[in-house]
Amino acid sequence: MARMVTTRHKVISTVAAWLVGFLIFFPILWMVLASFKTELEAFAIPPSFLFFHWTTENYVTVQERSDYLHHALNSIIIAGGSTLIAMLIAIPAAWSMAFSPTKRTKDVLLWMLSTKMMPPVGVLVPIYLIYRNLGLLDTRTGLVFILCLGNLPIVIWMLFTYFKEIPKDILEAARMDGATIGRELIYVLTPMAVPGLASTLLLNLILAWNEAFWTLNLSTLEAAPLTVFIASYSSPEGLFWAKLSAASTLAIAPILVLGWFSQRQLVRGLTFGAVK
Template sequence: MATKQSHRWWIPLLGWLVACLLFFPIFWMFITSFKTEVAAVATPPQLFFRPTLENYVAVQTRASYFNFAWNSVVISLGATILSLLLAIPAAYAMSFFPTKRTKSTLLWMLSTKMLPAVGVLVPIYILARETGLLDTRIGLVIIYTLINLPIVVWMIYSFFKEVPKEILEADRMDGASTYQELVHVLMPLALPGIFSTALLSIILSWNEAFWSLNLTTFDAAPLTAFIASFSSPQGLFWAKLSAASSMAIAPILIFGWVSQRQLVRGLTFGAVK
C-alpha cells in the first residue's frame, strides 16, 4: 500500500507530532543530563541553558558505574554468544534435515517462552543460592541464554530456510563434512540474519529487568539494577541519573533502530511478516 504522496497537509503534521510526543520523554532525559542539578529541577523548566558535561564526569568518576556497565556488557554478550553456539547447530539440523518431529519441537521450544518468570521465581532463587550462582554474572548468563534460546533458534532456523538447498548439495558432492558445510558455506550466507538475531538477543538481555533485579545485589548487578537503585527518594540527583540513563540506553537504542525489521520477525515468531 505504498500510496502516492498524500495531499492532505495534516498528515505530515500529525505524524511528526506523534513521533515527537512519543520521543519526548527520552529527549527530555537526554537534555536534563546536560544541565546542572539546580537547573534540572528549576521552575519553570528550562529548554535553553548552558550545557555542562559535569554529570557525565561525575558518573564516570564513580567507579562503580563502570562495574555495572561492564556487567551489562559481559552478561548480554555472554548470553548471546552462548545461545548462538547452541542454536546454530540446532537450527542447521532442523532446517536441512527435518524429521517428523521438527515442527513440534520448534513449537514446543517457543512454548517455553510462555512460562511466566514469576511462576518460577522461588525455585530459581533457591537453585541459584544453593549452587552459589546468586549475584554472579554466570548465573544471569545461564538464565538469559535459556530465556532467549527459543527465539534465537527460531530466527536462525527461518534464515537458514532461505538458503537454497542446491548450494549445500553441490558442496556435499564435493565431499564437504558437516562441520565444513556449516562453517564455510552456510554461515557466510546467513551472516546478516545471524547478526540481526544477535542484536535482538543483546537488546533483550540488556533490558531484562526481572531476573536482574531479583537475583543480583551488587557484584553482578547490570545497569537495569543500578538505575533501579535511584528509585529511593534522591530527588536532587536527576541530572546525574539522566546522564547515567542516557549512557545506559544509547547503545541499545541504536541497535534497535538498525534492526527494527528483523525485530518484527523475531518478536512475533514469524507470525507477522
C-alpha cells in the same frame, strides 16, 4: 487536480507523522536534556528547554560516585556472554531442524516456543533457592546462565526462520560436488547465513541488555548490570534527577543505536515468524 490533492495529502501526513513521532520520542529527549543540566535546573519550574547552562558534570559525577563503568561492564559481560552462549547452542540446533527436518521438527519448535511462555515469576522461588544454595546469587555467571536459557527459544526460532530461507538446492549441489559436511558448513552455509546470524545476535543482545526481572531479583551490587544500577535511583527522590538522567542516557545510548539497526528483525524475532 489529482496532483494537488496528493501534495496536500503528503504535507498533512508528513506534519502529522513528525508531530506524533516527536511526542513519542519526547521523554527520551527530555531525559537527555536533563542530563546536561545542573541538579537545580533539572528540578526547576518553569523548566528550561534549551537555554540553560549546559554541563557535562553529571556524567563525571555518575562515574566517580557510583562506579558506573563497573555496572556497564557487568551489562556487557552478561548481555554479551548470554547471547554468545545461546548462539553456540542454537546454531547447531536450528541448522539441524532447518536442513534435516523430521516429522517431529514442528512439534519440537513449538515446544521450544512454549518454554518461552512460562512466566519467570512462576519459577522465581526455585531459581532463587537453587542460586542461593549454589552461591550464584549476585554473580555474573548466574545471570549469564539464566538469561541465556531465557532467550534460547527466541534465538533458535529466529535462526530457524533464517536458515529455512536458504535454498536447499545449493547445498545439494555442493554435496554432489563432493563437499563434506564440514566444508558445506564453512564455504556454502556460513556466507549465506551471516545476515541472519548478525540480526539474531543483535536482537538478543538488546533483549538481554534490557532484561529487568532476573537481573533485579538475582543481583544486588557485585554483578548488578545497568538495569539494577538505574533502579537504585528509585529511592532518593528529587535531588538526583540530572544524575539519573546522565546514567540513564549512558545506559540506553548503545542499545538505541543497535536497536535502530535491527528494527526489521525485531518484528520477525518477537513474533516468531508469525508476521513478516
